[in-house]
Amino acid sequence: MSEPIPAIKKFSDLANPTVFLGLTARIVPYLAVLTALLFVWGLYLSFTTEGDYQQGETVRIMYVHVPAAWLSMMCYSIMAASALGTLVWRHPLADVSAKAAAPLGAGFTLLALITGSLWGKPMWGTWWVWDARLTSVFVLFLMYLGLMALQRAMDDPSRSARVSAVLILIGFVNIPIIKFSVEWWNTLHQPASIMRMGGSAIDPEFLRPLLVMAAAFTLLFFTLHFLAIRNEIWRRRVSAQRRLAARMANREG
Amino acid sequence: MSHAFYVNLSYVFAGLITAIMIGWILLDGRARRQEMAELEAAGIRRRSASPAKDAEA
Numbered sequence: 001m002s003e004p005i006p007a008i009k010k011f012s013d014l015a016n017p018t019v020f021l022g023l024t025a026r027i028v029p030y031l032a033v034l035t036a037l038l039f040v041w042g043l044y045l046s047f048t049t050e051g052d053y054q055q056g057e058t059v060r061i062m063y064v065h066v067p068a069a070w071l072s073m074m075c076y077s078i079m080a081a082s083a084l085g086t087l088v089w090r091h092p093l094a095d096v097s098a099k100a101a102a103p104l105g106a107g108f109t110l111l112a113l114i115t116g117s118l119w120g121k122p123m124w125g126t127w128w129v130w131d132a133r134l135t136s137v138f139v140l141f142l143m144y145l146g147l148m149a150l151q152r153a154m155d156d157p158s159r160s161a162r163v164s165a166v167l168i169l170i171g172f173v174n175i176p177i178i179k180f181s182v183e184w185w186n187t188l189h190q191p192a193s194i195m196r197m198g199g200s201a202i203d204p205e206f207l208r209p210l211l212v213m214a215a216a217f218t219l220l221f222f223t224l225h226f227l228a229i230r231n232e233i234w235r236r237r238v239s240a241q242r243r244l245a246a247r248m249a250n251r252e253g
Numbered sequence: 254m255s256h257a258f259y260v261n262l263s264y265v266f267a268g269l270i271t272a273i274m275i276g277w278i279l280l281d282g283r284a285r286r287q288e289m290a291e292l293e294a295a296g297i298r299r300r301s302a303s304p305a306k307d308a309e310a
Contacts, residue, residue, distance in 0.1 A: 057256040061263040068267070104274060111270045115263045122259050220271065227278045234285035237299065238292065245297045 015091050017233045024226045031223040038216035045209035052206065058122055063209045065115035066194075067217035068108045072140060073175055075105035075221065079147075080172040083165035093229065095161035096236070098168060099151045100228035104221060106144035113137060124188060132181035133189035136174060143171045157236060 013019055042063070052059040079101050085094030116134070117127045128134065147164055154160040182191040193201045200207060292298070 057260050060260045064263055064267045103277070107270050107274045111267055114266045114270075118259045118263045118266070122254075122256055224274055224278055227282060231278065231281045231285050234282070234289060238285060238288045241292050241297050241299065245292075245295075 035219040042213040067214040069112040072109035083168040086165040131187040132185040
């Protein structure tokens with residue numbers, strides 16, 4: 001883009017889409033390289049560390065399943081923060097951020113569901129049970145799909161922005177339900193073993209690949225989110241310019 | 254089926270879903286860039302776009 005990029009003096013300057021595009025162009029290449037390196041390291045650890053004495057080799061599924069499940073919730077939390085930005089501060093990029101995040105959230109949630117199922121079959125003896133954790137994550141997946149449909153249902157982004165922001169915030173109630181479902185109800189899914197009172201209950205042999213893969217997936221999410229926001233800004237600019245051009249042509253005609 | 258089957262299938266799905274997300278974002282970006290180039294070629298540009306280049310030309 002040949003446009004001059006205004007300087008960033010305070011955090012709210014990032015609300016300017018042109019500033020954001022400039023920042024994205026600068027940091028995405030570094031983020032992408034760092035993500036790739038972390039994946040190389042993470043995948044190496046995932047396949048070279050020991051198997052579990054009970055789960056055997058299937059513990060390696062956890063190095064994909066757990067980061068995907070974390071991201072499914074983090075992505076929704078980012079969308080909820082964006083929804084607040086839309087409703088409270090009328091931040092110009094907030095709705096763009098929420099719209100760009102929804103398909104990524106759906107992708108990571110689907111991955112968590114599929115890998116969970118692939119672990120469940122050999123370990124629990126079943127692909128699926130309607131227990132509280134699995135059901136609430138499935139509801140999260142459906143919510144992502146619903147929000148994606150709503151965000152694309154109206155031609156005017158400013159109208160869909162407020163409706164979807166309200167729906168995102170209502171749906172946020174599901175996030176603590178997912179997190180605490182394994183404590184509130186008697187579930188087949190195991191309770192938290194990393195982020196819990198009393199510290200992690202996992203041996204470093206498994207914790208190391210898990211954390212590296214989690215960092216890799218998180219950076220992947222941010223890289224893709226930045227790029228998706230950039231695409232959405234471009235999409236809105238194109239449609240605004242087309243509308244303007246049509247109006248001008250009308251006036252001339 | 255062996256454990257390796259489930260492990261490998263998990264990583265195949267992880268790769269597939271990641272590849273779809275990356276591919277979708279790259280193709281979407283390319284399409285938008287092309288649309289902007291077409292508008293630019295038709296002489297339609299943003300009001301805030303710098304007119305300095307036009308003046309120099």
